[in-house]
Amino acid sequence: DTGVSQDPRHKITKRGQNVTFRCDPISEHNRLYWYRQTLGQGPEFLTYFQNEAQLEKSRLLSDRFSAERPKGSFSTLEIQRTEQGDSAMYLCASSSAIWDAEAFFGQGTRLTVV
Amino acid sequence: AQRVTQPEKLLSVFKGAPVELKCNYSYSGSPELFWYVQYSRQRLQLLLRHISRESIKGFTADLNKGETSFHLKKPFAQEEDSAMYYCALSGRAGGGNKLTFGTGTQLKVEL
Numbered sequence: 001d002t003g004v005s006q007d008p009r010h011k012i013t014k015r016g017q018n019v020t021f022r023c024d025p026i027s028e029h030n031r032l033y034w035y036r037q038t039l040g041q042g043p044e045f046l047t048y049f050q051n052e053a054q055l056e057k058s059r060l061l062s063d064r065f066s067a068e069r070p071k072g073s074f075s076t077l078e079i080q081r082t083e084q085g086d087s088a089m090y091l092c093a094s095s096s097a098i099w100d101a102e103a104f105f106g107q108g109t110r111l112t113v114v
Numbered sequence: 115a116q117r118v119t120q121p122e123k124l125l126s127v128f129k130g131a132p133v134e135l136k137c138n139y140s141y142s143g144s145p146e147l148f149w150y151v152q153y154s155r156q157r158l159q160l161l162l163r164h165i166s167r168e169s170i171k172g173f174t175a176d177l178n179k180g181e182t183s184f185h186l187k188k189p190f191a192q193e194e195d196s197a198m199y200y201c202a203l204s205g206r207a208g209g210g211n212k213l214t215f216g217t218g219t220q221l222k223v224e225l
Contacts, residue, residue, distance in 0.1 A: 003157070033212060040123075042200050042215030043158070056212065091158070095211060100146055100165060100204075103213060105158040 002026065004106035006092050012112045013082055020078045021109045025094030032075050033103065034067055035091040036060065043091055049075060050097060082113045116141045118203050120216035127191050128224050135186040135219045137175075137201030146204040147177055147184040148213070153197045161186075161199070171195070191223045 005024045013019050025032045030051050035043035046065070047057045051072040061067075064082075069075040079086055089108045095101040117140040127133055139145060149161040162170045164177040164184060175186045184201060198220050202213040 031211065035213075035215075040217065042118075042120075042202075042217050043213070045212045045214065048212055100163070101211060102160045102163075103211065107157045 004092055004094050004104050006090075006106040006109050008109055009107065010110050010112075012114060015084060015113055016081055018078065018080045019082060019111065020076050021090055021092075021111075023075045023077070023092030023094075023106060025074070025092070026104055027073075028096070029094035029104070030072065030097050031095045031101075032069055033093040033095075034075070034077050035093065037089040037091060037108070038087075046077075079111075082111075084113045087111055087113045116145070116203055116205055116214045118201050118214055118216035120199075120201055120219050122219045123217070124220045124222065126222045126224060129193055130190050133186075133188045133191045133195065133221065133223075135199050135201075135221065137184045137186065137216060139182050139184065139201075139203050141182075141203055141205060143205055147175070148202045148204070149173070149175055149184075149186050150200045150202055150215070151197050152200070158200070191221075193223050193225065196221055196223045 007022045033048040034046040037043045046061050047067050049069040064080045067077045089110050091108045092106045093103040095103045119138045147164040150158050151161040152158045173188045198218050200218045201216040
């Protein structure tokens with residue numbers, strides 16, 4: 001499968017624990033995005049990278065959230081001290097750097113905080 | 115601030131009937147508008163974008179800047195059109211093509 005892949009697909013964690021998700025974009029794409037989707041809502045932008053540089057972060061992204069893309073390829077999203085409100089689907093997407101390039105989405109990681 | 119509004123959470127139509135999924139947006143500049151679709155158990159995927167002016171799977175959408183709308187239309191609904199549809203906006207003034215999504219409309223095509 002040459003599409004965007006995310007791991008794990010599902011994660012159940014206890015409140016207060018740290019979790020880390022991984023996203024592998026389409027190999028030739030230099031832009032990578034993270035979105036969060038809660039029940040009944042559309043995806044909400046969290047952050048994006050161009051190559052290894054994190055160029056924008058949403059105000060939704062509290063300081064418990066951190067994202068990295070160390071070599072400009074895969075990316076990780078870490079949530080520290082998880083809260084029940086963090087329960088959501090976390091989506092990763094990638095695109096080329098052309099201004100109207102199509103974003104290709106992964107299948108998402110569903111996080112449940114109990 | 116940019117905003118996308120999809121007023122209908124659920125739209126149910128009979129097979130062969132026309133479909134119109136509504137989308138209104140708010141953006142101060144010149145936006146790019148998209149429709150994304152998510153079929154059951156599949157990932158979110160691009161259906162069409164306004165700049166390409168294409169018809170994809172029989173769907174079309176026209177950008178109406180006066181009404182700030184980008185409604186999705188299809189003259190004859192098919193059972194395989196049943197899915198979740200999201201309207202999305204990308205601002206041209208930077209932001210790296212990040213998308214602002216509406217809340218989505220679930221389309222159900224009944225036989």
